[in-house]
Amino acid sequence: MRRGQTVNQELSNIFNELWKLDVNRLSPGTHYNISLQGKAGYIPQGSTSAVDHASFPLFTSVDEAKLNSITTYARFMKLLDNYERSTGVAERVTAEEVTENNSFLDAILETAVMKRAHRYLIGKGKSRSDQRRFKNQLNSMWFRLYHRDRNGGEDSSGFEHVFVGETKFGREIMGLHNWVQFYLQEKQEILDYKGYKARDNDVPNKDDHVLNVQFSWHGLVKPVASAFVGVSPEFEMAIFTILFLTSTEKTTTAVVNLDEYQLEMVVYRHGRSIGTAYPKLLSSNNRHV
Incomplete structure (x- = not known):
């Protein structure tokens, strides 16, 4: 553990339960393969160019038949x-x-992951046992439209x-923290992977389920983005929903130990909805020489 970081043990426990329940998580080397290539350099936010330290896509293969077979x-x-895509456009x-x-x-809501998350939230007094009400909670926090750019209409949502x-304003990439979207945009040659981001000599591994990366998308560059890789959409929705509903802070951060990874989980509140997550x-123990 890095100095100064206090691990939230309760969240670590429930997130690891959800991790073990995530039967729809895809396996590296079996359902998909990634090529990490070079370490990306520093570029400031808002830059439109970056030295490409990866000549090839991050995802060299994904079993799309497997993806499409899971509801x-x-x-x-x-x-x-x-x-x-653009904020300011309703x-x-x-x-x-x-x-x-x-x-x-x-x-x-039919998955074991989300059912366990719901039970946890009921126990914390943050959700009712009625599944329809829980579905309405999820719909409101993830899909309800809101103003991100005050000059336009309702132009954004947590999802x-x-x-x-x-x-944003044609100058900045915001969000895009999902590996399936990353792969699909890469496949369409809309997104260009520029290399991995890592501290010191903490070089990532092709089997890692969490990565920090740099990429360009629609002519803009994201200096660093972090995302789970291979996990199911229900797993991501579950952990971020728990973080959102168990805190009233505008910005919630929590350090957790999840499987072989130490993560800082971040959720930003936009009123009653998710702004980002x-x-x-x-750090990771999933390192091989």
Whole structure:
């Protein structure tokens, strides 16, 4: 553990329970392969260029048949084209998109991961036992539209920011912390992986389930982004939902030990909804020489 970091043991315990319940997590080397290549350099926020330390994509292969065969992934992927990328442009939600949101929530609520998260939140007095009410909670905090850019209409949501990604004033990438979206955008040659980010000599491993990376997207550069790799959408929704609902702070940070990783979990509140949420990799024991 790094100096000055106090681990939240209660959150570590529940997150590790959810980790073990995540039967839909994909396995590196079996369901997908990544190529880490070079270490990315420092660039300031708002930069439009970066030295490319990775000649090839991060994902060299993903078993898309496996992705499409798992209901939560299949319904998750249908949501990724439902949003306007730029802030300041009001979102227009169609009836079909509402149906897709509901179908996704229905799917994740049937998983052991989300059922355990719900029981934990009931025990903390943060959710009712009625599943319809819990679904409404999830829908409000993740899918309710709000103003991110005050000059436009309701242009953002927690789900869009965290899982899909958006751009601000055409100058900055915001969010995009999901590995499936990263892979799909990379496959379409919209996203270009620039290399991994790591402290000191803490070089990542191709089997790691959490990475800090640098990439360009739609002509903009994200200096550093962190994301889980291989985990299911229900796992990410569950842990960030717990963080959000068990805190009233505008910015919630918690250091947890999860599997072989020490992470700083970050959730930013935007009123009654999620503004952003991501894991920041601090250290890992998953290292091989």
